[in-house]
Amino acid sequence: MEQSAGSFETRAVRAIADGDLQSSLGALRRGFVGNRAKAVADFPDFEALRTQGAAIKDHVLANLGVYLERYEKAVTSRGGQVHWARDASEACSIIRDICRKANARTVTKGKSMVSEEIGLNAVLEAEGLEVLETDAGEYIVQLAGEAPSHIVMPTVHKTVDQISELFAQKHKSFGFPKTSDPAELIGQIRNVLRRKFFTADVGITGANFLIAETGSNIIVTNEGNGDLTSTLARVHVVTVGIEKVVPTVNDAVIMLRLLARSALGMEFTTYMSLLSGKKLAGDIDGPDEYHVVLIDNGRTKMLEGPFKPMLRCIRCGACMNHCPVYMSVGGHAYTWVYPGPMGAVLTPMIAGHEKGGELPHACTLNGRCQQVCPVKIPLPDMLRRLRHEQWEAGMISATARTGLGVWSWMARRPRLYNLFAGLAARAMHLMAGKRGRIRSLPFGNGWTQARDMPAPQGKTFHELWKERGGGR
Template identity: 40%
Template structure:
C-alpha cells in the first residue's frame, strides 16, 4: 500500500537574518547622519575598488572568465538536484554526514544537536555568511553553547555586540581607534597599553584566538565551494584562522547554501581566478583549504555538512531573478555601489547588504516579507554593480524586475491608489500619445508662472517634495520643441512658400 505524500508546497521562503525590519529610506536616513561611518566607508570602499581594478586589468581574459563563471553557475542551477545528489553520494562515501535543512530554524537545530552530541559547550567559527544568515551564534547562545568568531573583523563585531555591515569586511564601519577601544573593553586580558596600530591590534587578537584554537573540540564553518565530482568542500580566506578551525578540532560542522556547488574540480580554476581578485583585490588569497571526507589520524574525525535551502529554491523558481544565486559572495558589487558607500550595510537589514542583498533578500523571503519590498528601490540603477560582478549577475535588471513584482503584488489590494500609482497611471496616459503630450505641453507657460521671477521651482508637494529637498526645478520653456517644430515645418500654403529653415535668428 502506498501513501501519496504530495509535493512540498512551493516556494519555501527563507527565515533568519534576511529581513529589513524598517524600510530602506528610513534606515538610510539614520545611517547617513553618521559622518564617521560615511568617512570610513568612503575610504574603505575606494581603496578596495582601486585594488580590484588593478588586479582585474592584469588579466587579458577577464571578460571570458566572467562569461565562464556565469555559464558554470547557470548550468549548476539548471541541474541542482542531480548535482546535490552526486555530492551527497561522494561526501558520504568519504566518511562525511549530510544533513538537509529547509530553513534557518531547521539548520540551527541540526547544528546545536550535533554540538550537544559532542558534549562540548564551545565552538570556534570560521567566517561564514550562511551561519550569519540563519543567526546561528544567537541560537547556540540560547542553547548554552558559546560560538567564538575567529576572523579578525568578525571577532571585532562580535566583541562589540554589533552586526556585520559588509560581507567580506564585516567591521568596515569601524576605524582602528574604535577597534582599540572595543578590545580594551571586551577582550579578556587585553594589554591596557594597547595602541591603535593595526599590527599591534592584530597581534592582540592573535594571542586571544590562539588559546581558543588550541582548546576547541568543535568548529563550525561555511564553504565557498563544493565540488560534486569528489565531495570536496573549500574555504577561501586571508588570515589562516580558517585553516586552524578546519584542521585542529575533532568535529567539523559546515553549513552551506545549496547553490555553492560546482560540478567538477576543473570548474574551481575559473572561480579561483575570479573570487580573490573581485573580493580583496588580490591575485590569490593567502589560504585556500580543501577537504574531502575524513582522513584517519589527520584533522577532524567527525565531519558534517548542513545543506541549507532557506529560500534558495524560492529564488530559483523566479525565472528573472534566479541568477542572483550565482553570487559567490565576493562583495565587489557593494564596494562599487554609490548607495552602499553612503549608507553602509546596516541600512539593508539583512545579512546580505548592497546591490546583491537588495535582490537576494527579497528573492529568498518573498517580496512582501517585512520591509524587504523597499530594498529593490535602493538603487539609482547606475549599473556599476553589474560591471563589477565576476559572474555577471545583471543586478540592475533584477532590481527592476523585483520592483514590478512589488507593484504587481499590491495591485487591487489597496483601498486608495498611492500617489505613485496615480501619477504613473496619469503619466502612462499622457506619454502614450504624441498628441496628448503636445496638448499638455501647451500648459508649459503656466509652469513659468508658478516658477515666478526667480525662474525656478523650489518647493513641490507630496512625493515630489523628495526632489525639491535638495534640488530646484528650472522654469519650463515658453514652448515645447514639438510645438516649435510644427510651426517651422507647417505645410506650405502655396507652392511658392520657402523651405522651412532651422536657422531662425531668435533660436540660440
C-alpha cells in the same frame, strides 16, 4: 541575524549624517574600486573569464540535482555526513544537535554569511555554548554586538578609534594596554583566539564552493582562521547554500580566478584550501567528525522562477563596492544580512517582501553592479522585476499608484500628453526665473528638500525633436 529596527529610509538618513561612517565608506570607495580595476586590467581577458564563470554556474543550476547527489556521495564515501535543511530553523536545529551529541562547550567559527543568514549564533548561544567568530572582522562585530556591514569586510563601518575603544572595554580582563595601532589590535585577537582554536569542540565554517568531483569544500581566507577552525576542532561543520556546488576541481579554479579579483582586487587570497572530510586513517591531525549542512532557505524557490540567475552569486561583494547607494549609506541601512544590490534581491527572496520590500527601490538603476558582477547577474533587471511584483501584489503606496495611473493614462493619449508636457515645461521655466533652478516643487518637496530642480529650458523634447526633423 536581526539588525536594529527602523525602515531603510530612516536608517539611510541616520547613516548619511554619521561622520565616522562616511569617512570609513570614503576609504572603501577609494580602495576597492581602484584595486579591482587594476586586477581586471592586469588579466588578459577578464570579460571572457566572466562569461566562463557565468556559464559554469548556469550549467550547475540547470543540472543541480545531479551535482548535489554526486557531491553527497563523494562526501559520504569518505565518512562525512551530509544533512539537508529546508529552512533556517531546520539548519540551526541540525547544527545544535551535532553540538549536543559532541558534548560541545566551545564552538569556533570561520566566516560564514549563510550562518548569519540562518541566525546560527543566537541558537547556539541559547544552548549555553561559547561561540567565537575567528575572522578578525567578524570577531570585532561580534564583540561590539553588531552585524557585519559588508559581506567581505564586516567592519567596513568601524574606525580604528572605535575598535580601540571597544577592545579597551571588552579585552580588559586580558590586561592588554589600550592601543590604536592596527597591528596591536589584531595581535590581541590572535592572542585571545589562539588557545580557543586548539581547544574548540566544534569548528563551523562556510564554503566558497563545493566540488562534486571530490566531495571537497573550498575555503578562501587571508587570515588562516578558516583552516585553524576546520583542522583543530574535534568536529568540523560546514554550513553552505545548495547553489555553491561546482562540477570539478578545474571549475572551482576558474571561479577562484574571478573571486579574489572581484572581491578584493587581489589576484589570489593568501590561503585557499580544499577540505574533504574527517581525518583519514593514518592522518596525524584533522577532525574526528565531518558534517555538511546543505541549506535551501528559499533557494529552490529562486531556482523555479525568474530569479534563478541570482543563484550564480559567489558572494564577492563587487556589486556593493560599486553601488552609489551602498557607498552612501553602508550595510547596516539594509534591513538584513545581505546588503547592497545582491542583498536588495536576496532579502525579499529569502526573508520576504515584508522584510526587504523597500530595498529594490533603494537603487538608481545605474547598472554598475551588473557591469562588475563576476558572474554577470542582471541585478538591475531583477530589482525592476521585484518592483513590478510589488506593484502586482498591491504593495506600492496609494499615492504612487495614483500618480503612475494618471501618468500612464496621459501617456496613452499623445496629443493631451504633449499639450500638458508643453504647458508644464513652460510653467517650470517661469517658476525657475533667472536662476534656472526650482527651489521647491508642489508635490515634490521630498526631492527639493536637499537639492534644486534644474528647470526645463522652455520646450519639450518632443517639440525639439520635431523642429530638428527627427523621426523622418
